[in-house]
Amino acid sequence: MIHVEGLTKYYGSHAAIRDLAFRIERGEVIGFLGLNGAGKSTTLKILGCVLLPTSGRVVIDGYDAVSHPHEVRQRIGFLPDTPPLYDEMEVGEFLAFVARLRGVPSREVSARVAEAEEKTGLREVDEVPISSLSHGYRQRVGVAQALVHRPALLILDEPSSGLDPRQIVEMRALIRGLKGAHTVLVSSHILSEISHTCDRLLVIKDGELVAQGTEEALGQRLGGGGGFIEVEVRGERERVLAALGGVGPVRVLGEADGVVTLRVDAPAELRPRVAQAVVGAGLELLRLDRGAERLESLFLRLTQGPEVTAS
Known part of the structure; x- marks a missing residue:
């Protein structure tokens, strides 16, 4: 669906993005x-044919975004970080207007509007002026205008921005429901939503792509090949550390009432060895879990640490 090679955009002497390259499947x-x-946002605007790149190539659904922008625009739905809404229009009226603009x-038109409203939960506000909608409903209208023409590709820039917890869950379900029928590229600062909804990740830092792959693959690469093991042990801190030191690097996560919680940086298959080490040292094993690095931690390591690539 998307093939990007050497994508670069300069604003004056400043390079907003440099030499980006990635592929996204249907x-x-x-x-x-x-x-x-x-x-x-610069990258998403170039993919959405809002900006021209300084150099590089973008091919969407077989069409070059620079030489055939009209064909590309017919195949995409774009929600920028600020939804492009007309406050004086009613929801259904606005979506019908967008549908006609989209050809x-x-x-x-009526069937497409009804379909978009059904997918985004807007049927009950079809005749409500956009100006009177809550922020959450305005975001939904933004998504609806992006998909009313049944695009092959949806580009969503911060679709969950400013939503309350209930609305975030609803937006998550909405994006999940679009999978398969559409290819979706979504940018968000709410990393838990990315973790729950996305198949793969692209991570950009200072205009350069520093990582791409599944969350699991990136976690394994950064963690040395297999995540970590979380352990709760009743016993003296020094004895616990001594018992587990031979398995792998150990970090104390907490200590209270004689119970030490630790993270052992070792693959999940070494859990039996961890259990044997604890019991063999005469300590009481209270909990032993396979850990998985949270996306928040991965994101900080990728954007603040060395570059890494996973497939």
């Missing part, structure tokens, strides 16, 4: 991550 949901100013035949 039907995937991809999370696009980076700190503020990393180049996410939907007149005889199909």
Whole structure:
């Protein structure tokens, strides 16, 4: 669906993005991550044919985004970080207007609007002026205008921005429901939502792509090949550390009432060895879990540490 090679964009002498290269297959949901100013929005705007690149190539659904922008725009739905809404219009009226702009035949407009409202939970506000909608509903209208013409590719820039916890869960379910029928590229600062909804991750830092792959693959690469083991042991801290030191690097996560919680940087298959080490030292093993590095931790390590690539 998307093939990017050597993508670069300069603003004057400043390179917002440099030499980006990645592929996105049909039907995937991809999370696009980076700190503020990393180049996410610039990249998404180029993919959405809003900006021209300085150099490089973008091919979407077989069409070059520079030489055939009209064909590309027909195949994408774009939600920028600020939804492009007309406050004076009612929800259904606005979506019908967008559908016509997108080239939907007149005889199909009503059905397409109903379909988009159904997917985004907007049926009950079809005749409500956009100006009177809550922030959460405005975000939904933004998603609806992006998919009303049934695009092959959806580009969503911060779709969960400013939503309350209930609305975030609803947006998560909405994005999940789009998988398969659409290819989705979503940028968000709410990393838990990326973790719950996306198949793979692209991580950008200072305008350069520093990692791409599944969350699990990136965690394994950064963790040395297999995550970690979390352990709760009743006993003296020094004895616990001595018992587990031979298994792998150990970090104390907490200590209270004679119970020490630790992280052992070792693959999950070494759990029996961890258990044997604890019991063999005469200590009481209370809990032994296979750990998985949270996306928040991965993100900070990728954007602040050395570069890494996973497939």
